[in-house]
Amino acid sequence: MTASVAIPTRKRRSQSDTSGIGPTGRMVLGSISGLLLMLLIAPMLVLLLMSFSNADFVVFPPTAFSLKWYYKFFAMGDFLSALLTSFEVAVAASLIATLIGLPAAYVLVRRRFPGRRALAAVFLSPLMVPQIIVGVGLLQLYTALGGANSLTGLVMAHVVAVLPYVIRTVGAALSTTNVSIEEAAADLGANQLEVLAFVVVPMIKGGVLAAALFALIMSWINVEISIFLTTTGSYTLPVLLYNYMEYSLTPVVVVAGSVSIVVAVALVAVIDRFIGLSSAMRL
Amino acid sequence: MTPEDASVAAKASTKAEFMVGRLWLLLPATIVVAIFFVLPVALTVPKSVFRDGSVNFDAYAAVLGDGYYGLVLWRSLWLSFVSTVVCVLLGYPIAYYATRLSARRYKRYIYMIILAPLFTTAVTRVIAWTMILGNQGIINTLLMQLGWTEAPVRMLYTDTAIMTGLVYTMVPFSVLTIASVLENLDGKLEEGARDLGATPWQAFLRVTLPLSAPGVSAGAILVFALCLSAYVTPALLGGGRIKVMASLVFEQFMRTANWPLGSAIACVLLVVTGFVIFAYGRVLERRVTLGEDRGRP
Amino acid sequence: MSEIGVVCVQQVSKRFGDVPAVNDVSFVVEKGEFVSLLGPSGCGKSTLLRMIAGFETADSGSILFEGRDYTNVPAHLRPVNMVFQSYALFPHLSIFDNVAFGLRRKKVPDKEVTRLVLQFLDLVNLNDLSARFPSQLSGGQQQRVALARALVNRPSVLLLDEPLAALDLKLRKKMQVELKVLQRELGISFIYVTHDQEEALALSDKIGVVSDGRMLQYGPALEVYDRPRSEFVAKFLGEANIIQCTVRASGDWLELVAAGNTVRMRALAESPPVGAKVLLAIRPEDIVLSATAVEEDNVYPCVVENKAFSGTAPIVWVNVDGKTLSVRSADRRTFDAMEVGMPAFVGWRSTQGVLIPEDHR
Numbered sequence: 054m055t056a057s058v059a060i061p062t063r064k065r066r067s068q069s070d071t072s073g074i075g076p077t078g079r080m081v082l083g084s085i086s087g088l089l090l091m092l093l094i095a096p097m098l099v100l101l102l103m104s105f106s107n108a109d110f111v112v113f114p115p116t117a118f119s120l121k122w123y124y125k126f127f128a129m130g131d132f133l134s135a136l137l138t139s140f141e142v143a144v145a146a147s148l149i150a151t152l153i154g155l156p157a158a159y160v161l162v163r164r165r166f167p168g169r170r171a172l173a174a175v176f177l178s179p180l181m182v183p184q185i186i187v188g189v190g191l192l193q194l195y196t197a198l199g200g201a202n203s204l205t206g207l208v209m210a211h212v213v214a215v216l217p218y219v220i221r222t223v224g225a226a227l228s229t230t231n232v233s234i235e236e237a238a239a240d241l242g243a244n245q246l247e248v249l250a251f252v253v254v255p256m257i258k259g260g261v262l263a264a265a266l267f268a269l270i271m272s273w274i275n276v277e278i279s280i281f282l283t284t285t286g287s288y289t290l291p292v293l294l295y296n297y298m299e300y301s302l303t304p305v306v307v308v309a310g311s312v313s314i315v316v317a318v319a320l321v322a323v324i325d326r327f328i329g330l331s332s333a334m335r336l
Numbered sequence: 337m338t339p340e341d342a343s344v345a346a347k348a349s350t351k352a353e354f355m356v357g358r359l360w361l362l363l364p365a366t367i368v369v370a371i372f373f374v375l376p377v378a379l380t381v382p383k384s385v386f387r388d389g390s391v392n393f394d395a396y397a398a399v400l401g402d403g404y405y406g407l408v409l410w411r412s413l414w415l416s417f418v419s420t421v422v423c424v425l426l427g428y429p430i431a432y433y434a435t436r437l438s439a440r441r442y443k444r445y446i447y448m449i450i451l452a453p454l455f456t457t458a459v460t461r462v463i464a465w466t467m468i469l470g471n472q473g474i475i476n477t478l479l480m481q482l483g484w485t486e487a488p489v490r491m492l493y494t495d496t497a498i499m500t501g502l503v504y505t506m507v508p509f510s511v512l513t514i515a516s517v518l519e520n521l522d523g524k525l526e527e528g529a530r531d532l533g534a535t536p537w538q539a540f541l542r543v544t545l546p547l548s549a550p551g552v553s554a555g556a557i558l559v560f561a562l563c564l565s566a567y568v569t570p571a572l573l574g575g576g577r578i579k580v581m582a583s584l585v586f587e588q589f590m591r592t593a594n595w596p597l598g599s600a601i602a603c604v605l606l607v608v609t610g611f612v613i614f615a616y617g618r619v620l621e622r623r624v625t626l627g628e629d630r631g632r633p
Numbered sequence: 634m635s636e637i638g639v640v641c642v643q644q645v646s647k648r649f650g651d652v653p654a655v656n657d658v659s660f661v662v663e664k665g666e667f668v669s670l671l672g673p674s675g676c677g678k679s680t681l682l683r684m685i686a687g688f689e690t691a692d693s694g695s696i697l698f699e700g701r702d703y704t705n706v707p708a709h710l711r712p713v714n715m716v717f718q719s720y721a722l723f724p725h726l727s728i729f730d731n732v733a734f735g736l737r738r739k740k741v742p743d744k745e746v747t748r749l750v751l752q753f754l755d756l757v758n759l760n761d762l763s764a765r766f767p768s769q770l771s772g773g774q775q776q777r778v779a780l781a782r783a784l785v786n787r788p789s790v791l792l793l794d795e796p797l798a799a800l801d802l803k804l805r806k807k808m809q810v811e812l813k814v815l816q817r818e819l820g821i822s823f824i825y826v827t828h829d830q831e832e833a834l835a836l837s838d839k840i841g842v843v844s845d846g847r848m849l850q851y852g853p854a855l856e857v858y859d860r861p862r863s864e865f866v867a868k869f870l871g872e873a874n875i876i877q878c879t880v881r882a883s884g885d886w887l888e889l890v891a892a893g894n895t896v897r898m899r900a901l902a903e904s905p906p907v908g909a910k911v912l913l914a915i916r917p918e919d920i921v922l923s924a925t926a927v928e929e930d931n932v933y934p935c936v937v938e939n940k941a942f943s944g945t946a947p948i949v950w951v952n953v954d955g956k957t958l959s960v961r962s963a964d965r966r967t968f969d970a971m972e973v974g975m976p977a978f979v980g981w982r983s984t985q986g987v988l989i990p991e992d993h994r
Contacts, residue, residue, distance in 0.1 A: 351690065351705050353705065354690065354705045354706075354707060357707055358707070
């Protein structure tokens with residue numbers, strides 16, 4: 054008697070599905086993943102929801118909704134000035150990091166030289182070295198040099214913190230272009246800067262923009278380093294929030310948090326538009 | 337040939353000059369990183385032993401002698417470890433689903449959802465979790481309304497709260513690293529296994545899991561290092577009572593103003609993190625040798 | 634400063650890691666010469682070209698342009714221009730801007746730029762396309778743009794890296810002719826890298842055969858073809874039958890013995906000593922084949938092994954005392970008359986054939 058072999062029927066699936074998991078299995082896995090993804094978003098949604106609450110304390114569930122606390126948030130001097138400071142620092146840090154990171158990434162990706170790997174590792178190490186150590190170190194350095202609360206000092210600290218993201222994103226963009234085109238430009242008489250400006254950047258425009266935006270967000274949300282280098286009057290938004298949170302959770306803080314989220318989501322969407330998130334986040 | 341060409345040939349006549357000409361674009365970034373990153377980090381060590389112009393190992397004596405610091409270090413390692421494990425356990429199914437099973441157009445949205453928390457401040461995440469875990473938070477309100485408990489259950493300011501916050505922060509990293517590992521893994525290997533008679537579960541267990549292990553461990557080590565260095569999340573979610581290494585450092589610098597002690601603790605943290613990073617590098621090399629990682633820097 | 638040609642490569646070497654890509658290569662390109670660097674894939678000819686262009690640095694040796702040392706000068710300062718295999722056109726610039734690129738880097742005034750760009754686009758027959766973009770052009774058109782872009786800068790020497798490799802056969806042949814005409818008109822030296830020996834023979838004044846990073850032979854095309862100095866060159870450039878012989882007699886005539894057969898050759902300037910083992914290379918097109926006896930200095934009976942038709946030069950393989958020789962001729966009647974297994978005669982004149990030393994592995 055011959056044994057019958059069940060031949061799995063191929064239904065329409067996504068191209069990368071090679072697991073052979075049947076419909077029930079996929080449903081289970083899908084549900085688990087869906088649930089987990091919901092758990093990821095949920096806190097953010099809760100925050101957004103609660104920011105519209107009318108109550109004077111943070112109480113769940115919200116009984117009435119209004120923009121009351123938003124008005125209060127934007128009327129509060131210290132929040133507004135923190136918002137402004139965060140913005141100034143983020144824009145400055147992003148610009149500087151992109152300006153120095155772009156050529157650096159170019160040389161690291163295109164040229165071979167002794168010590169290249171080590172240098173690349175050093176440039177990328179702010180991602181792995183505890184930010185607290187960098188913050189503390191800079192605090193000591195700045196203090197020794199005269200002042201630990203300057204805006205410039207803060208900006209430069211942010212520059213090194215976001216530089217890895219710039220270098221990574223630009224590096225990834227560079228790996229998609231044809232080296233011969235750059236060689237042709239050099240062959241025709243363009244020096245390195247001219248090659249970068251007239252040929253490379255136009256070809257990786259989206260990547261450069263994504264890198265700058267990446268740097269912008271990462272600076273915007275930074276608290277681990279900023280907390281050491283700011284003081285009353287020069288707080289960035291995250292640091293101000295931290296100080297508030299050390300005491301208690303008030304509705305204004307909730308609003309501040311949700312403003313933060315909105316900015317973040319907007320920036321993520323823009324980055325995705327320009328370079329696609331999966332390539333930008335190659336870890 | 338023109339006269340300009342002639343003078344050009346006279347210049348750049350040594351190979352060294354040639355190399356410098358090609359590398360100078362690195363200079364601005366190198367200087368900035370050297371001054372604002374390498375220098376401060378390197379200073380941590382001397383700062384911990386120089387006090388008022390003389391070498392002083394008091395801080396280290398305190399750190400290494402007092403059992404309290406050992407306890408804090410142990411707690412930091414333990415909390416980070418558990419958080420990492422949970423991250424991997426949660427991250428793997430999501431990553432597997434995203435890479436293998438989801439339709440192409442959904443993948444993008446899944447990535448956006450996963451990435452979103454990463455682009456918010458640590459404080460924002462803490463705010464959200466405080467609202468969920470607090471005595472008047474969502475969970476407690478729900479529990480009390482359902483009548484399951486009379487007094488609010490203490491969830492905030494506990495080890496669990498810290499780990500929840502850490503996991504929430506790190507799951508995106510974990511999903512992304514595992515997803516990139518799975519994307520690079522050739523699906524044909526799974527198919528081959530099933531072709532030879534294995535059930536999907538067996539194929540996963542015998543083929544996908546072992547092959548993805550090095551990459552997943554590299555991701556886990558990264559998460560572990562990040563958990564160890566976190567201080568905002570543990571400081572706020574742990575309240576004043578539960579301390580980890582990083583929040584100790586923070587305290588010494590911002591509250592107690594005992595900088596040498598803070599530096600000493602920071603040094604210990606740096607050394608421990610250094611070990612972890614080293615392990616990461618080694619596992620990463622193994623990935624390249626195994627042909628898994630196509631040599632991305 | 635000496636006037637050694639337009640390009641002088643002196644004992645240039647480069648290694649990548651442990652592998653020597655270019656090994657002690659020297660040659661000179663004169664003004665107005667069309668030189669081909671010919672060799673199989675991976676032999677180092679492209680690396681050599683890139684070193685002349687300035688994209689790779691030499692580990693040792695020097696590269697001179699009109700007698701001046703440019704060895705360590707970066708690519709953008711060299712008086713050479715290159716046409717890339719992939720054309721490497723700037724995708725974000727129009728054809729006009731592509732061709733104008735080099736001129737603008739030299740700060741040539743706009744009016745002059747326009748005049749020159751249009752002149753050279755006309756030269757390569759692409760007048761109407763200056764406003765288009767590279768992605769809108771065919772492969773052949775892109776290639777011409779690449780040419781115009783390089784030539785408009787009036788380099789002393791143009792480097793071409795297998796520029797026709799991506800084109801189909803007919804287009805390739807057409808472009809070969811155009812390239813040759815262009816080169817003659819402009820009087821610019823060309824250094825042309827290719828693995829196609831027919832192409833090299835058709836286009837070049839001089840050929841350099843490269844293998845494993847070494848320049849095996851460099852000289853006028855016909856000379857390299859007629860007088861190869863190594864087995865590799867004999868086999869790579871054209872076809873060759875290689876026969877192992879021993880020298881029996883030297884003097885006015887050279888007598889060689891191979892498998893019991895005697896070959897008579899006219900004496901050479903430097904004849905090998907009696908008893909020496911040499912290789913005789915004789916080209917298939919130099920051998921005469923006939924069913925009846927032939928009148929040549931060297932005649933041997935043979936048996937037909939096989940034959941294959943080709944439009945221009947059908948080939949017949951014959952066996953002479955265990956050695957297979959290939960014979961090519963345009964004579965259809967002889968070809969048609971040959972049958973496998975049939976006895977026949979082959980022969981060649983004593984002035985034909987070349988002695989080459991054995992390749993050392």
